[in-house]
Amino acid sequence: MGIFKKFFEKLKYTFKHTELDDDFYDELEALLVSSDMGVETAMDIMDELRDTCKQKLIKDTERAQAELKQILIDKLNVQDINFSYPLIITVVGVNGVGKTTTIAKMTKFFTKNKKSVLLAAGDTFRAAATEQLNTWAEKLKVKIIKQGEGADSASVVFDAITSMKAKNMDVLIVDTAGRLHTKTNLMKELEKINNVAKREYPTANFLNLIVLDASIGQNSIAQVKAFKDSVQIDGIVLTKLDGTSKGGVVYPIINDLKVPIIFTGFGEGVDDLSLFDANNFVDKILM
Amino acid sequence: MAFFSNLSERLNHIFSKLTKHGKLTALEIKEAMREIRVALLEADVNYTVAKDFINKVSEKAQGEEILKSLTPTQQVIKIVRDELTTLMGGDNQKLNVSPKPPTIIMMCGLQGSGKTTLCGKLALKLKKENKKPLLVACDIYRPAAIDQLKVLGKSIQIEVFERGTNNPVKTVKEAIDYANKFALDTVIIDTAGRLQIDEKLMDELKEIKKAINPTEILLVIDAMIGQEAVAVSKAFNDALDVTGVVLTKTDGDTRGGAALSIRSVIGKPIKFVGVGEKLTDLEPFYPDRMASRILGMGDVLTLIDKAQEAVDEQTAKEMERKFRENSFDLNDYIEQVNSLKKMGGLKAVLSMMPGVSGKMKQLENMIDDKMLEKNKAIIQSMTAKERQNPDIINGSRRQRIAKGAGVSVNDVNTLLKQFNQSKEIMRMLKNPKAYGGKMAMMRKLMGG
Numbered sequence: 001m002g003i004f005k006k007f008f009e010k011l012k013y014t015f016k017h018t019e020l021d022d023d024f025y026d027e028l029e030a031l032l033v034s035s036d037m038g039v040e041t042a043m044d045i046m047d048e049l050r051d052t053c054k055q056k057l058i059k060d061t062e063r064a065q066a067e068l069k070q071i072l073i074d075k076l077n078v079q080d081i082n083f084s085y086p087l088i089i090t091v092v093g094v095n096g097v098g099k100t101t102t103i104a105k106m107t108k109f110f111t112k113n114k115k116s117v118l119l120a121a122g123d124t125f126r127a128a129a130t131e132q133l134n135t136w137a138e139k140l141k142v143k144i145i146k147q148g149e150g151a152d153s154a155s156v157v158f159d160a161i162t163s164m165k166a167k168n169m170d171v172l173i174v175d176t177a178g179r180l181h182t183k184t185n186l187m188k189e190l191e192k193i194n195n196v197a198k199r200e201y202p203t204a205n206f207l208n209l210i211v212l213d214a215s216i217g218q219n220s221i222a223q224v225k226a227f228k229d230s231v232q233i234d235g236i237v238l239t240k241l242d243g244t245s246k247g248g249v250v251y252p253i254i255n256d257l258k259v260p261i262i263f264t265g266f267g268e269g270v271d272d273l274s275l276f277d278a279n280n281f282v283d284k285i286l287m
Numbered sequence: 288m289a290f291f292s293n294l295s296e297r298l299n300h301i302f303s304k305l306t307k308h309g310k311l312t313a314l315e316i317k318e319a320m321r322e323i324r325v326a327l328l329e330a331d332v333n334y335t336v337a338k339d340f341i342n343k344v345s346e347k348a349q350g351e352e353i354l355k356s357l358t359p360t361q362q363v364i365k366i367v368r369d370e371l372t373t374l375m376g377g378d379n380q381k382l383n384v385s386p387k388p389p390t391i392i393m394m395c396g397l398q399g400s401g402k403t404t405l406c407g408k409l410a411l412k413l414k415k416e417n418k419k420p421l422l423v424a425c426d427i428y429r430p431a432a433i434d435q436l437k438v439l440g441k442s443i444q445i446e447v448f449e450r451g452t453n454n455p456v457k458t459v460k461e462a463i464d465y466a467n468k469f470a471l472d473t474v475i476i477d478t479a480g481r482l483q484i485d486e487k488l489m490d491e492l493k494e495i496k497k498a499i500n501p502t503e504i505l506l507v508i509d510a511m512i513g514q515e516a517v518a519v520s521k522a523f524n525d526a527l528d529v530t531g532v533v534l535t536k537t538d539g540d541t542r543g544g545a546a547l548s549i550r551s552v553i554g555k556p557i558k559f560v561g562v563g564e565k566l567t568d569l570e571p572f573y574p575d576r577m578a579s580r581i582l583g584m585g586d587v588l589t590l591i592d593k594a595q596e597a598v599d600e601q602t603a604k605e606m607e608r609k610f611r612e613n614s615f616d617l618n619d620y621i622e623q624v625n626s627l628k629k630m631g632g633l634k635a636v637l638s639m640m641p642g643v644s645g646k647m648k649q650l651e652n653m654i655d656d657k658m659l660e661k662n663k664a665i666i667q668s669m670t671a672k673e674r675q676n677p678d679i680i681n682g683s684r685r686q687r688i689a690k691g692a693g694v695s696v697n698d699v700n701t702l703l704k705q706f707n708q709s710k711e712i713m714r715m716l717k718n719p720k721a722y723g724g725k726m727a728m729m730r731k732l733m734g735g
Contacts, residue, residue, distance in 0.1 A: 034514045
C-alpha cells in the first residue's frame, strides 16, 4: 500500500509555533476549515479550545494540541456498534459516492464475520449498475437478486426478502439508485423500498446507511438532511478516505443532525472498509 | 436550489445590510469583508483562495474614492463582481479543435466525478454540431464501467470502441486508427477514476497522453467537492498539464466553491458545466455571467441563449404576430409552456432574472413547475374549438374538462381567468395610449 505509507510518513503535527498566540490559533483554524468541517464548526471548536487552555492554564502548544485532539474526538460522539440479525441494510446516497463498491466491502465485512449475505440490485436506474453489483457478487461468491434495467426497485427488494426468509440468511444489503437529493420522485421510491421491507419482514432489524464521499464539501450536510426528510438514516459510511480528503464535514452532521458514522472506506479493494475509528480519523484531520 | 444560490443569498444579505448605511466607514467595509470571507468558506471555496480574494477586494475597497463615493456599496459590489469574474477566468473558453482530425478529448478525474456520463453528454453535443464522435472505453478497473459507456453510446447512437480490459494505452492507439479509418473526427476517451496520489494510475494517464497527444485533456470535477478541490486539481494538472476543467453535478444544492477555487490555482479554464442528469444537460461556462448570477444581477445572456435554443425563429415570429393581432389562444399557451420547459422550467428561468437569483429561496415555495403541467393537462382536455375560442367554455364544459384533466372545476376557472388577464395585458401593451389610465394604474400597483 504505497499510498498509505506516504501518508503515515507525513503523520506528524506540523505546527511551527511555540507560543499560544493568534498565529498559532489561526493556523489551527485553517487546518480545521481545510478539513471541510465548515467555518462555523471550526470557530466553535477554536473557542472551546481557547476556553479550555485558559481554564487549565495551558501555555505550551503541545498540550494545546493534545486538548484540541481530545475536543475533536469527543465531538465525534462515538458509541459502540452492535449489529443484530437478521439485518436488512439499505444503502442510499447521491450519484458517484461509491455505493456499489461500499456494498461489496460490507459484504466482505459480514462474510468474514461468518454471516450469510444476500444482495439486492435495487439500482435499476443507472446504466449497467446491476452488472456492476453482479460482478462483485460473483467475485465474493454471494447470491444476488436482480431484475432488468428500469424494473421497480421495491419489487426487487420484495423478491430478495422472500429469498432471504426462505434460506434463513443473516444479512440483506440493498443497493439503490444514486439520486441527487433534490429529486423528489426518486426519494419517494426509497420510502417505498423501506415500507416494503418492513411489511415483508417485520421481525428483521433495519439499518439505513447513507454513503458520503469524503472529498465533497458542505453539500454533504444537505444530502443527509434531504435523505432524512424521506427515510430514517441510521448511520454514515464515509468513503474515499484514502485520498488526502479529511471528511471533516461529518462534524456538523454528527452534532446537528445526530447521525453517527458506522464505517469508513479507504480504497477500491473489498477489504478497504473498517468500523469507524475516531482516533485515526482525528489524527488525519490534524495532519 | 440552483448552482451558487447559497453563496448568492448570503452575499446579497451582506450587501443589503451595507446599502442601509449609505456612506461607508473603513470599519464597516472591514466587517463586510469578514462576512464575505465566511460566506465564501461556507460555499466550499478553498481556505487560501478565500483569503487571497478578500485581501484583493479589501485593498481595492479601502481606496479613498470608494469611501468618498456617493454609492459606495455599489462600488464594493462592482469590485467583488470583477474579482469573482477574474477568479473564475474571464471569458468563456471553447473546446480546442485539432487542425488535423481526429480531435482527441481525454477525460480524467477522481472516482465518481461523473466522467462516463460527461463523455456521453459531450458526444451528444458534438453530434448535434455535426461532428462524428467515437467514444473509447478505457476504464478497465471499475466493474461494468465499459458496459455503462456502451449503454450510454447506444442511447445516443454513438459508436463505442472497447478492447475489454486490455491495456488502455494500446486500446487508445487502436481507437485512433479506427477513427482515421472510418473518418470519425472526434475521439472521446473515458478513463478510470483515480486518486491524485495513486502514482501507478497517474502514470497510466501520463502514458496514454504520451501515446496519443490529446487535443484536450479535461479534468472532470464534482461541483460539490470541498476543500480538496485545490489539491486534486493541482495534482492532475501537474501530472498531465490539463487543458480545461468540467464541473459536473451543478444541479444539486451546489455551493460552487470549486468553480471559484480551481481556476486561480491551476490557471486552466472551466469549459463546461453539467447541469442535470439528462444527456442534454451540458452548458458552456461563462465566468462573467456566473459572477453576475452570484451577485443577484441575473444572467440575461444565458436566458437569451436558452430561449434561442428552445424556440426556433419561425415559431417566435408566428407568436409575435399572434400577440400583435391578439389572436393568441390556448394552443399557443401550450406552446409557450413547452418552450419554457425546454429552457429548464420556470424556476431555472426565474433564477437567471436580475434581482431574483438572490431571493430564490423565498420564491421557491411560490412558484411551481407542476402548475404549468397542470394547466397543460387542462388545456389538453379541451376540444380544438374550445382551445381556439375559450369564451365558449360554459359551466358544463368546465365540468367535463375538469374531469378529463383530473383537476377541480376551480382549477379550470383559475386557468381561464389567468389566460384572460394575460390577454388583457397584451392588449394594453399593443395600444398603450387607449389604456393610458389603466397602464398608469398598473404601474402604480406594481410599485413602479
